[in-house]
Amino acid sequence: MAALPGVEPLRLVRDRSDRLVIQVRLDGRPAWLKLFCGTEPAASVRQAEARLHAAALALGQDLDAVAPPLLALPEQGILITAPAPGRPVAELLAEAGKAERAALIARMGAWLRQLAAPTRARGRFGPRFWLNGLEARIAAASGGWIDGDLVAGHMRRMRSEAELLRGAAVERGLCHGDLTPDNLFADTPRPGVLRLTAIDMQGCTVMALARDMARLLVWLESRREQPPARVRDGIALPDWLALTGVPGLLAPDQAPILRFLIGELMLAYYLDSARQPLRRRALVRAMRAWAAQEGTVRPVP
Structure with missing residues (x-):
């Protein structure tokens, strides 16, 4: 994975055939980076981001919530999300x-x-x-x-x-x-x-x-x-x-x-x-x- 401005990799958490999950800091804040590795990573990122937004809308993001996307880079197959509290x-x-x-x-x-x-x-x-x-x-x-x-x-x-x-x-x-x-x-x-x-x-x-x-x-x-x-x-x-x-x-x-x-x-x-x-x-x-x-x-x- 090429270096990304503002992204500091910390540790590899999951290594699967379809995606990697990496703990990172994004502009100094804790975050999770998913690198999609399938045949159409850009489409996977767009779909995942859309699903997260749909879930957030349904849940209301109060006492029922989803960790939201922070940065999507479809052409690089990357989606960065916020960590879940607790x-x-x-x-x-x-x-x-x-x-x-x-x-x-x-x-x-x-x-x-x-x-x-x-x-x-x-x-x-x-x-x-x-x-x-x-x-x-x-x-x-x-x-x-x-x-x-x-x-x-x-x-x-x-x-x-x-x-x-x-x-x-x-x-x-x-x-x-x-x-x-x-x-x-x-x-x-x-x-x-x-x-x-x-x-x-x-x-x-x-x-x-x-x-x-x-x-x-x-x-x-x-x-x-x-x-x-x-x-x-x-x-x-x-x-x-x-x-x-x-x-x-x-x-x-x-x-x-x-x-x-x-x-x-x-x-x-x-x-x-x-x-x-x-x-x-x-x-x-x-x-x-x-x-x-x-x-x-x-x-x-």
Whole structure:
């Protein structure tokens, strides 16, 4: 990367095939630089910047916020964003008791509700899209650690439930795209008031709200060290209730779609866990619990 006026690189944080993430100072202020490395980096920068502005407009940038863009250089494939204030919610969850954990999960759900509010609409659910994604992952996966029987059984159940969900009414809205406690930061701008600020929103798009919710729930479950006492769709019941209980976040008739997408993400995370044996063990436990439950799927009228 060529030297940029006013930009002082500090450390490389992420090195992926599609982008680099570098901690920098921009005119003396802390910032994050993303260098897009795909086939069309200029288009990627413009799209990411537009999505960040759309998210900021929807959130209002008060107690629900996104780290905004500071500088876009499309022809160089560079987007620089402000840092998020506070600490990752993942760190707060690690320290939280039961009541605090439930409150943090609900607060993340309220952030998503605010993000989606201006674009909420009902459409028709297409489970084939998600099955196709899983089939591609399975075809690309390799390694002796993969339990072929587990994967095949999970896919059979997924296909069975997909038949009942084809064309079901689905709630859509603007979503983060990677809603995890690593990508939300919390601080208290006023005593007793928690602000959440999101990062890594270049995948922000309108889709099924249940997908962002499922990602959050599966992320939480995949990091659970001990089996939960009670589960719903393979997720610890208190976590499931804390998120689905957020008023106005998701209608009750969306529970079968949420269940389906929980199953989809469990398998997707499992297939990505080659170097994460502890996480994989939690996912195997959750996948078996998901399959063992009848769930709430019913034929679509």
